[in-house]
Amino acid sequence: MACDAHCSHRVPFLFLSAHNSPYIADRANERTARSSFHPQRSMAVLGVALLVAVAVLVLHYVRQRGDDSKIYSIGGLHTWPFFARRSDFVRETFKRTGQNMFRFRVLWRHVVVLSGDEGRKLFFSEKTLDFNDGYKTFGPISPRPEDVNIHPAGASRTGFVKHVLSLSRNDRLAEILPQLLRDIDRHMVAMGSSGTMNPFVEIDQLVFRLTVRLGACRALADSIESVSTLWEHDVVYRVAASAPLALMLPWLPGRPKRDKQKATKGIFETIGRYVEARRQAAEQTTDGIDALIAQGYDDATVITYTQGFISAGTQNTTLIACWIIILLSDKGDWRANIIAEINALLETHGDAGDPVHKRFAAIPLDAWEEQLPALDAVLKETLRLILTGTALRRKIDGDIVHTSKRIKDGDFVAYLLEDIHFDSNIYPNPHSFNPSRFLTSEEKVAASTVPFPFLGWGVGRHPCAGMRTAKLEIKLLVALFLAKFEYEMVDVNGRPAQSLPQPNRNDIHNAQPVAGSECFVRYRAKDF
Numbered sequence: 001m002a003c004d005a006h007c008s009h010r011v012p013f014l015f016l017s018a019h020n021s022p023y024i025a026d027r028a029n030e031r032t033a034r035s036s037f038h039p040q041r042s043m044a045v046l047g048v049a050l051l052v053a054v055a056v057l058v059l060h061y062v063r064q065r066g067d068d069s070k071i072y073s074i075g076g077l078h079t080w081p082f083f084a085r086r087s088d089f090v091r092e093t094f095k096r097t098g099q100n101m102f103r104f105r106v107l108w109r110h111v112v113v114l115s116g117d118e119g120r121k122l123f124f125s126e127k128t129l130d131f132n133d134g135y136k137t138f139g140p141i142s143p144r145p146e147d148v149n150i151h152p153a154g155a156s157r158t159g160f161v162k163h164v165l166s167l168s169r170n171d172r173l174a175e176i177l178p179q180l181l182r183d184i185d186r187h188m189v190a191m192g193s194s195g196t197m198n199p200f201v202e203i204d205q206l207v208f209r210l211t212v213r214l215g216a217c218r219a220l221a222d223s224i225e226s227v228s229t230l231w232e233h234d235v236v237y238r239v240a241a242s243a244p245l246a247l248m249l250p251w252l253p254g255r256p257k258r259d260k261q262k263a264t265k266g267i268f269e270t271i272g273r274y275v276e277a278r279r280q281a282a283e284q285t286t287d288g289i290d291a292l293i294a295q296g297y298d299d300a301t302v303i304t305y306t307q308g309f310i311s312a313g314t315q316n317t318t319l320i321a322c323w324i325i326i327l328l329s330d331k332g333d334w335r336a337n338i339i340a341e342i343n344a345l346l347e348t349h350g351d352a353g354d355p356v357h358k359r360f361a362a363i364p365l366d367a368w369e370e371q372l373p374a375l376d377a378v379l380k381e382t383l384r385l386i387l388t389g390t391a392l393r394r395k396i397d398g399d400i401v402h403t404s405k406r407i408k409d410g411d412f413v414a415y416l417l418e419d420i421h422f423d424s425n426i427y428p429n430p431h432s433f434n435p436s437r438f439l440t441s442e443e444k445v446a447a448s449t450v451p452f453p454f455l456g457w458g459v460g461r462h463p464c465a466g467m468r469t470a471k472l473e474i475k476l477l478v479a480l481f482l483a484k485f486e487y488e489m490v491d492v493n494g495r496p497a498q499s500l501p502q503p504n505r506n507d508i509h510n511a512q513p514v515a516g517s518e519c520f521v522r523y524r525a526k527d528f
């Protein structure tokens, strides 16, 4: 692993110097020296050695004092807090130290955390900050093919990003839009005309099916049994992988490792069966699996890209869709604005006599994308408020000096998204849910004065490849839900919730409500 190279950079200066000192060389010849013992010569050697040692110490001290390239370092190991309460740890350390960057150790690895405009600019635009290694090492981690002996010869990160982008083409999205609406409608019909649901289960299942349709193939998306099996494996994997100990020491034998292994096997095998079937199929479609086969990819790569799409596509999309529903629950005015926008589109495009999903399917793709400003503002504000976790990178191809401080080759680099998302200079009253901030010109002006003021879809070198599909999924789902149901949030006992839940910002996989503030949605169908 690259950490070997990384560790060699960490050998303290004094230690290296001592190994190279004449004193050590003389000790190697100790036996020879002892055989011809001369007290005066020995004293002289000792004196020289002492002088050298003092010189080395002084030099080291002077270098330390005069070295403005050193990043403020917090001593000790910070492994547990970095895995168990990552956001709190980073936020509290910045507050306590008053620094704009700091370094700490996680096991044998070194992490540099950046903040502020310059730090954010460097983090998102520097090409020698590698995207993969940070997440691979510190999570969130998704199922890995090599754990179940699958070796995708043709897979690469750029190949995967290209694949995701190709599934977001206009023609492909326009073709799949009616199928997505049919899936959403069926799911909502199955929920019944009234009931209570946990959004993080119900919406998760629905988003999972939509993502399978967008990224795999219609045969798999149409099979209730296969989608349920995949979803169940995915849930088991996420639970097992998100335990701090499992994140820290993924190789540790025990239940989480067994669960992850079993779930990974189930996921890859299920997708593998459909890849095999599609390879034998006489007709080709525009579906994700068919597109990969047509490009000549081997089975292992087709399975890996498809699994990657489902994994990348489900988690954040579910999260944001759920939080939109929660955050809108006590914002009747915003719900009304969104419903008015949708009705206006239905009047222009739909036929009132058609079933709901057909009426919605009559709205063209560009109208979904461009003519729902209130829903866009709600989506953006939800991303700002909920997507506040830590983005990760790893320094490659040598050291770099940033604001006179040296980030070393092999260092991991982190940036907490809330550093800008909760900056009150850019977003006044940052903890309140206020979608109109993205419609008013003052805040737009404030945001235009800093680099990368909004990170919800990534920026710079790694913008989200799935943004278009995710936005579409979320808009369709929220639009149909608001059009079909009245709802309110209730607590575990079914009583109206006294306050809205808070996201667990330390949960690097989910940001679901913090323990004890779980919430449920009580809904009843409207006449629509």
Ligand code: HEM
Pocket (backbone or CB within 6 Å): 131, 157, 160, 161, 164, 215, 308, 309, 310, 312, 313, 314, 316, 317, 318, 320, 383, 387, 391, 392, 455, 456, 457, 458, 459, 461, 462, 463, 464, 465, 466, 467, 469, 470
């Ligand atoms: C609401 C849903 C989503 C949100 C909030 C979201 C957010 C993000 C963010 C913030 C990044 C940049 C991370 C960083 O810089 O460290 C990113 C990258 C990425 N996202 Fe998304 N994403 C969503 C949905 C999706 C979907 C549906 C897919 C694909 C199926 C996807 C695929 C990707 C990929 C491949 C990258 C990496 C791009 C690269 O390496 O250059 N995302 N996403």
